[in-house]
Every structure is written in C-alpha cells, then in structure tokens.
Amino acid sequence: MKPVYPAAKVRDYIWNFVITAFLAFYATSANAQSCPLATASNINSYPNTYYPASQATVNAGAKSITLGAVTNGSTPISSGDVLLIIQMQGAQINATNNSNYGANTGTGSGYLSNTALLAGNMEYVVATNSVPLTGGTLNILSGLTNKYQNTPFGTDGQYTYQVIRVPVYYDLTLTGNITAPRWDGASGGVVVLYATDIINMAGYTVDASGLGFRGGGGRAFTGAATGSSTDFVTTAGTNANGGKGEGIAGMPKYLNNNNSFLDVSTYEGYPNGSYGRGAPGNAGGGGTDGNPANNAENDGGGGGSNGGAGGQGGNSWSSNLASGGRAGSIFSQASPSRLVMGGGGGAGTTNDATGTPGGGFASSGSAGGGIIIMVAGNMFTGTGTIKSNGTNANSTVKNDGSGGAGAGGSILIFSKNGGTSNLVVQAKGGIGGSNQLTTIDPHGPGGGGGGGVIYSNSTLNASSSVAGGAAGTTNKGTSNYGATPGSAGILSQTITQSQTPTFPLVCVTLAVDFINVAAAKQDGTTNLSWQVSNENSNTKEYIVERSVDGINYTGIAHVSYQAHTSSVNTYEYKDNENIVGTSAVYYRIKMVSVSGNGQYSKTVSVLMNGLTAxxxxxxxxxxxxxxxxxxxxxxxxxxxxxxxxxxxxxxxxxxxxxxxxxxxxxxxxxxxxxxxxxxxxxxxxxxxxxxxxxxx
The missing domain is CATH 2.60.40.1930 (Macroglobulin (MG2) domain)
Known part of the structure; x- marks a missing residue:
C-alpha cells in the first residue's frame, strides 16, 4: 500500500516513508510527527527542551522511558515530537593506583573499551504521548536501537543520558546568537537544530564553547599524612594533590562549575578517589604533588581530550618531577553517529592559594566544549560561525600549580546541497593555565586541551579548526616546564548521510509544482495530461500510476523529463489498457528526482463509461x-x-x-x-x- 500525497506548492516538500515505515506510522495510533509547514521561522535562543533521565536502565528494543523534570527549556513533549536520546557519560576505568589507571595500558589515563562503554550512543525517536515539564513516562513509536543507563557513582563513575526535544523547522533563520544550557551533570550541553529546507545563519553564531564536561575544582591543601608523588588516585580527603576533571567516566566530587566552586556530594565520584594524576576517561587528571606531605611542590593539571589528546600537566616546583596530571584519553569511538563532549581539565596542586578567585580555586581545570548538531534538508545560507571550543584555564596563579584546559567539543553538520563554505566551524582545545610569578621560580603550568571533533558532508570555510590548545607557561612565560599542548582533533568533510543518526521522518525539498492533472476517456483510451512548473535538472522522470480501487497503485509508464524553457510545462500519456471488472480507474503522477526522491500529484479518476468518476x-x-x-x-x-x-x-x-x-x-x-x-x-x-x- 502506498500513500497518496497532495500537490506540492513552490519549493514545498513531501514526506516519504518506505512501505514498512508507513504502516508502522499508522499502526500506532498515527502519532508520528508530520513535516513542518513550508513557512519561515526565526530563532534567537536555543529551541530545545532537556529532560534528564529518571529510569536507571533502558534496554535496546524498549518503547517507553521514564523522564525527570525539565531543567532547561519551556516546551514540553507532545505526541509526534522528534526527540534525541543521547548517552552523555558511561565508561568503566581501571581504578588501581598505578600506571594502569584508566585504560589498563600503562599510560595512567583512559577508559576500558568493553561492553559497558555506552558514552556517545544516540538516536532519534518519535514520541507517541505528551510528557509535561515535570517529567513522566515517555512512549516512543519504535523500539530503541541502543541501551541507555542512568546510574549514580558506585563501583563505576556515574552513567547519564538525557532526552532532548528537537523542533523540526522548514526554513530557519537565526536572528541572534544561539547557545545551549551548560551541562549540569544530568542534562544540557547540547544544541540540535533541524530544518527540512534551509538554515540561514545570517551572520550569527551557534556556540557551545565551555558548555561540556567541567574542570576539576581547585582547593588549597597544607599536606597529607600519607601518599606519594607517584600516586595516580587519591581521595578528596587526603589533603593533597589536585582534583580530576569531569568526563565520560564520571564526575569528581569538586568541580569548576562555570567559574564557581561546586561540591557535588559526599561521595568521590570516581572509583577509589577523585584526586591525583590518573586521567579517567577523556577528563584530565589532577596534579599529584611532588611532596604530598606539605603539598608545596605545585605541579599542573592535565588537559581534557576528545578527538585529540590533551596535554600533560607541568612538573613539580623544586623537585622537577613529572607528576603533573595526565592528559585525558582520545575518544576513539567517535563517529558522526557517536559524539561526546570535550573532557574537563584537571586541577593543579596549590598550597598558597594564589590567583583570583582565592582559596586555591584559581588552580582549577577548565571546561570542555559541548555538542552541536545542525541539519539542513536542502542547504545552509549566509555566513556564520559554529563553535564548541574548550575554555582556557585560569592564568592568574602565581607560585602554585595551574589547571589543565578543557577539550574541544563535537560538531555534526549535514546539508543535502551544501552551502557550508561560508561557515567557520571550530572545536579547538583550550589553553592550559599559566602562573605569573615575576621571578624565575617555575611552578607547574596546565596542559592544553585536546582538539574536538567536526563532521560535515561538504566543504567548510578554510578557517575551520580542531587545533589543540597550547600548554601553559611559567618563568615569566619562557617555559612550559613539562606541560605539553593538546593535539589536533578530527575534522572530516566527507561524511555520508548513512553515517549520521537516522532521522525518523524524511522531509524532502522538491521544486516541482503540479498545477493540474486531468484524465478523460475517449474511444477506449484514457488521455492523461499534467501541467507542472518550477522544473529543473533535478527532475528525472514522471511515473504514471494506476489503481482500480484508489488504494493500491501500479506504475504503468515512465515519461522522461523534458528540458523545457517555459515556466509551465505540459506532459501527456495515453493509457490504452482495457480495464474490466471495475466501474472506475484512478490515476496519479509521481515525479522522481535524480536522487530518487518522489513527489505525488493529486489523484484523478475516470468511469469506464467516460464520465468523471x-x-x-x-x-x-x-x-x-x-x-x-x-x-x-x-x-x-x-x-x-x-x-x-x-x-x-x-x-x-x-x-x-x-x-x-x-x-x-x-x-x-x-x-x-x-x-x-x-x-x-x-x-x-x-x-x-x-x-x-x-x-x-
């Protein structure tokens, strides 16, 4: 069975489903979302609504999810809405206090690539019921492809996913700069813009810089009763070392939350502790002081990572030990359908609490970039900037260790017909923190943030970048003192649509306008004619389809596109088939584009005695x-x-x-x-x- 579509207006669109998708669409109370009306929309702030997860585990194949109360956004989920489900955190680490910390590879950083690795998984779904801003049960049209998990710190660091409402526009124009709410440990950090036709940047910026995973919160300590400069993991109560950053493997106890100190909870957040140079997942490690007994050797924090690796934190003061925070690990599973936020940088060690803000907080790591997804069914127009850079770490510190920088975030851009060459797209790592002593007295600078990830199916502006961030400096800017820069991330401009998350409805921009379709019986022959306007080289042919019941249609003829020069063009076809056993015959015309998309005319019919049906x-x-x-x-x-x-x-x-x-x-x-x-x-x-x- 095939659906019958009405005539499209100028630059209008139709929505196509394969037959099975069409049947599934209507078999579930017909709740799937329609494509938007062919109208223009303007936005000057993020249009998404963010529901944190409430249900601990949602297995693949599930068709319902329990959601928490919305923290950002004002439009609740309605039946038919398109939603993005994305696993923000979810990775296990080896938490032993040696160089196998993290990935168990002797580097002191990373995560275990096993079946428990869920971070970055995402998919679109269609809601079949309404969910208020206070949360509740969400029912979806088709079973989930992936498993999603929302569990607090325990044996592993926390796992989190969120559900984001994605408005579907036709022509979308930016009338202001767009950002997203900051990641708060449960939701935010992501902006998704989807238009079936055009996204006009209009000179504005879409910015998720510094909205991703947060840096470790700096705290001044006077020294620990136990511990070693070779430790990879210690607890927050040890009274020494620097805090680890936030990333795909969890959230530490103390955070740099948008330049404010945040004590998350009574627990550590990472297995065996949230302090020390070991780097969990893509987050930077905190410095392990060169002399934990007095915490006065002040080495730097490691940089966060994403598509590129962050940099190592700088060495300890007088002992000159390479005990700075390790860099977070590259997220090697990155793809156009699997994206993560940039890892936060680790904090440097501090005992004198120099810099602004005070109390040791100036030695904090900084935040990584968030996630941006922008899809235009036709093309992008106008100039604009799309960026998700890691933030620079604080550089007001004097004789203390400085923090590592956040990594660049992840950006996915797709448009059927390009228009991206005027888009400057950035996912750069932040710059590691420096210390500003006016004497030659080196303290550990912070490592640079790793570059992020940019995926596009067409060429971007040459200024686009996923560069890693520079390492911080010491000795009046003359030395990195063991701190290293972040490495470049991933910049791919040749992805295909099949690599991106499958969108649950296909809204295709077509330029043909069926002005009239007519059918008349004469001497045993049915004469068909149709008039169209706005034809172009994207038109391949017209298929004449016939039905004896108005429901089941069969193609009976292919009429090739003619390169007419007039604005309105006429096509004709004579059906000489002698149809028996029915009182009426139904016809419709299907325009087929070069890319294989189709557009239907209205249906016409004739009686076998020659009258209109x-x-x-x-x-x-x-x-x-x-x-x-x-x-x-x-x-x-x-x-x-x-x-x-x-x-x-x-x-x-x-x-x-x-x-x-x-x-x-x-x-x-x-x-x-x-x-x-x-x-x-x-x-x-x-x-x-x-x-x-x-x-x-």
Missing part, C-alpha cells in the same frame, strides 16, 4: 479539511460515511444533491485523529469508497 477527495492526505467531489446520475439524497479500518463510523452525513457534478466540504478533519480512513458514498444503488489519509 463518482468519488474523489482532495487534498489527500488531509490536514484540517477536504473536498469530496462526485457525479450524481440524478437529483436525490446521498449518504456519506467516514469509517476507520476497524469499521467504526467516525462521521456521516446525508445530503441532497443535483444531477451532475457535486462537491461537499469535509470541515471536521481537524478533530479526527491521524490515520487511514475509508470514505464511502452511497446513492441507494451501489456504494463507492475511497481511502482518505488524515495527517495533522
């Missing part, structure tokens, strides 16, 4: 109303009835008609649920019926 309905699918047209053999009463596929009557009406052509407006369609219905006409002799698709 007794029953047609237009538009079909119908949104708010439709017109029923038929030919009555004489004046009298007729009955119209609309019923669903179970045979239940939805609407019926009796009316008096005149002989010949008649039309009746069905103006109650807005009150009818989406679905497939049968419209029946009966004049007391023989009923006729036609399929009607309702899609609001």
């Amino acid at each position: 007794k029953l047609t309905v237009f538009p079909n699918p119908a949104k708010t109303s439709a017109t029923v047209s038929f030919v009555a053999s004489g004046s009298g009463d007729v009955s119209l009835r609309l019923f669903d596929l179970k045979g239940s009557t939805i609407w019926q009406k009796q009316t008096r008609v005149a002989a010949g052509n008649n039309s009746i407006l069905l103006d109650q369609i807005a009150n009818i649920p989406n679905g497939i219905y049968i419209l029946q006409w009966f004049d007391g002799l023989k009923p006729q019926q036609v399929k009607l698709v309702v899609n609001h």
Whole structure:
C-alpha cells in the first residue's frame, strides 16, 4: 500500500516513508510527527527542551522511558515530537593506583573499551504521548536501537543520558546568537537544530564553547599524612594533590562549575578517589604533588581530550618531577553517529592559594566544549560561525600549580546541497593555565586541551579548526616546564548521510509544482495530461500510476523529463489498457528526482463509461479539511460515511444533491485523529469508497 500525497506548492516538500515505515506510522495510533509547514521561522535562543533521565536502565528494543523534570527549556513533549536520546557519560576505568589507571595500558589515563562503554550512543525517536515539564513516562513509536543507563557513582563513575526535544523547522533563520544550557551533570550541553529546507545563519553564531564536561575544582591543601608523588588516585580527603576533571567516566566530587566552586556530594565520584594524576576517561587528571606531605611542590593539571589528546600537566616546583596530571584519553569511538563532549581539565596542586578567585580555586581545570548538531534538508545560507571550543584555564596563579584546559567539543553538520563554505566551524582545545610569578621560580603550568571533533558532508570555510590548545607557561612565560599542548582533533568533510543518526521522518525539498492533472476517456483510451512548473535538472522522470480501487497503485509508464524553457510545462500519456471488472480507474503522477526522491500529484479518476468518476477527495492526505467531489446520475439524497479500518463510523452525513457534478466540504478533519480512513458514498444503488489519509 502506498500513500497518496497532495500537490506540492513552490519549493514545498513531501514526506516519504518506505512501505514498512508507513504502516508502522499508522499502526500506532498515527502519532508520528508530520513535516513542518513550508513557512519561515526565526530563532534567537536555543529551541530545545532537556529532560534528564529518571529510569536507571533502558534496554535496546524498549518503547517507553521514564523522564525527570525539565531543567532547561519551556516546551514540553507532545505526541509526534522528534526527540534525541543521547548517552552523555558511561565508561568503566581501571581504578588501581598505578600506571594502569584508566585504560589498563600503562599510560595512567583512559577508559576500558568493553561492553559497558555506552558514552556517545544516540538516536532519534518519535514520541507517541505528551510528557509535561515535570517529567513522566515517555512512549516512543519504535523500539530503541541502543541501551541507555542512568546510574549514580558506585563501583563505576556515574552513567547519564538525557532526552532532548528537537523542533523540526522548514526554513530557519537565526536572528541572534544561539547557545545551549551548560551541562549540569544530568542534562544540557547540547544544541540540535533541524530544518527540512534551509538554515540561514545570517551572520550569527551557534556556540557551545565551555558548555561540556567541567574542570576539576581547585582547593588549597597544607599536606597529607600519607601518599606519594607517584600516586595516580587519591581521595578528596587526603589533603593533597589536585582534583580530576569531569568526563565520560564520571564526575569528581569538586568541580569548576562555570567559574564557581561546586561540591557535588559526599561521595568521590570516581572509583577509589577523585584526586591525583590518573586521567579517567577523556577528563584530565589532577596534579599529584611532588611532596604530598606539605603539598608545596605545585605541579599542573592535565588537559581534557576528545578527538585529540590533551596535554600533560607541568612538573613539580623544586623537585622537577613529572607528576603533573595526565592528559585525558582520545575518544576513539567517535563517529558522526557517536559524539561526546570535550573532557574537563584537571586541577593543579596549590598550597598558597594564589590567583583570583582565592582559596586555591584559581588552580582549577577548565571546561570542555559541548555538542552541536545542525541539519539542513536542502542547504545552509549566509555566513556564520559554529563553535564548541574548550575554555582556557585560569592564568592568574602565581607560585602554585595551574589547571589543565578543557577539550574541544563535537560538531555534526549535514546539508543535502551544501552551502557550508561560508561557515567557520571550530572545536579547538583550550589553553592550559599559566602562573605569573615575576621571578624565575617555575611552578607547574596546565596542559592544553585536546582538539574536538567536526563532521560535515561538504566543504567548510578554510578557517575551520580542531587545533589543540597550547600548554601553559611559567618563568615569566619562557617555559612550559613539562606541560605539553593538546593535539589536533578530527575534522572530516566527507561524511555520508548513512553515517549520521537516522532521522525518523524524511522531509524532502522538491521544486516541482503540479498545477493540474486531468484524465478523460475517449474511444477506449484514457488521455492523461499534467501541467507542472518550477522544473529543473533535478527532475528525472514522471511515473504514471494506476489503481482500480484508489488504494493500491501500479506504475504503468515512465515519461522522461523534458528540458523545457517555459515556466509551465505540459506532459501527456495515453493509457490504452482495457480495464474490466471495475466501474472506475484512478490515476496519479509521481515525479522522481535524480536522487530518487518522489513527489505525488493529486489523484484523478475516470468511469469506464467516460464520465468523471463518482468519488474523489482532495487534498489527500488531509490536514484540517477536504473536498469530496462526485457525479450524481440524478437529483436525490446521498449518504456519506467516514469509517476507520476497524469499521467504526467516525462521521456521516446525508445530503441532497443535483444531477451532475457535486462537491461537499469535509470541515471536521481537524478533530479526527491521524490515520487511514475509508470514505464511502452511497446513492441507494451501489456504494463507492475511497481511502482518505488524515495527517495533522
């Protein structure tokens, strides 16, 4: 069974589903979202709504999820909305206090690449019910592809996912700079913009810089009773060392939360502790002081990572030991359908609490970039900037260790017909923290942040960058003192649509306008003609489709595109087939583009005796109303009835008609649920019926 689509207007679009998707669409109370109306929209702030997870585990195949109360965004989920589910954190680490910390590879950093690695998994779904801003149960159209997990710190660091409402626009124009809410440990850090036709940047910026994983919060300590300069992991209560950054493997106890100190909870956040030079996941490690007994050797924090590795934190003061924070690990699973935020930098060790803010907080690590996803079904227009850079670490510190920088975030850009060459896209690592003593007295600077990830299917502006951040300096800017820069991330401009997350509806921009379609019977032949405008080289051919019941259609002819020069062009086809066993035959025309997308005309029909068929309905699918047209053999009463596929009557009406052509407006369609219905006409002799698709 194939759906019948109405004529498209200039630069309008149709939505196509494969047959199985179409059936699934209507089999679930017809709740899937329609493509947007062909209208222009303007935005000057993020349009998404962010629901934190409430359900601990949602397995692949599940069709419901329990959501928490919204922390950012004002539009609740409605039935038919498109949503993005994304696993923000979820990775195990080896938490032993040696160089196998992290990935168990002897580097003192990273994560275990095993079946528990969920971070970055994401997919689009369609809601089949409403969920208020206070949260509740979300039902979705199709079973999930991935498993998602939301569990607090325990044997592993915390796992988190969130559900983001994604408005679907037609033509979208930015009228201001767009950002996203900051990642708060449960939601935020992501902005998703989707338009079926055009995204006009209009000179503005979409910015997720510093909205990703947060840096370790700096604290001044006077020394520990136990510990060694070779430790990779210690607890927050040890009274020495620097705090680890936040990343895919969890969240430390103390954070640099947008330049404010945040004590997350009573627990550590990472297995065996949230302090020391070991780097968990893609987060930078905190410095392990060269002399934990007095915490006065002040080495630097490690840089966060993403597509590129962060830099090592600088060495300890007088002992000159390479005990600075290790750099976070590259997220090697990165792809256009698996994205993570930039890792936060680790804190340097501090005992004198120099710099601004005080209390040792100036030695904090800084935040990584968030995630940006932008898709234009047709193309991007205008100039603009899209960036998700890691932030620079604080450089007001004097004779203390400085923090590591955040890594660049992740950006996915896709447009069918390009227009991206005027877009400057950045996912650069931040610069490691420096210390500003006016004497030659080196203290550990922070490591640079690693470069992020940028995926695009077409060429970006040459100024686009995923550069790693520079390492911090000491000795009046003359030395990095063991601190290293972050490495460059991933910049790919050749991805394909099949590599990106599958969007649950396909809204295709087509340029053809079917002005008229006509069919007439003459001497055993049905003469078909159709007029179109706005043809271009994207048009491949027209397929003539025929049906004897108005539901099941078969292609009977291919008519090639003709490179006309006039604005309105006419095509013709003669159907010489002698159809028997039916009183009417239905026709429609399908325009096929070079890329294989299709667009249907309205349906026309003829009686076998040469008259126009007794029953047609237009538009079909119908949104708010439709017109029923038929030919009555004489004046009298007729009955119209609309019923669903179970045979239940939805609407019926009796009316008096005149002989010949008649039309009746069905103006109650807005009150009818989406679905497939049968419209029946009966004049007391023989009923006729036609399929009607309702899609609001």
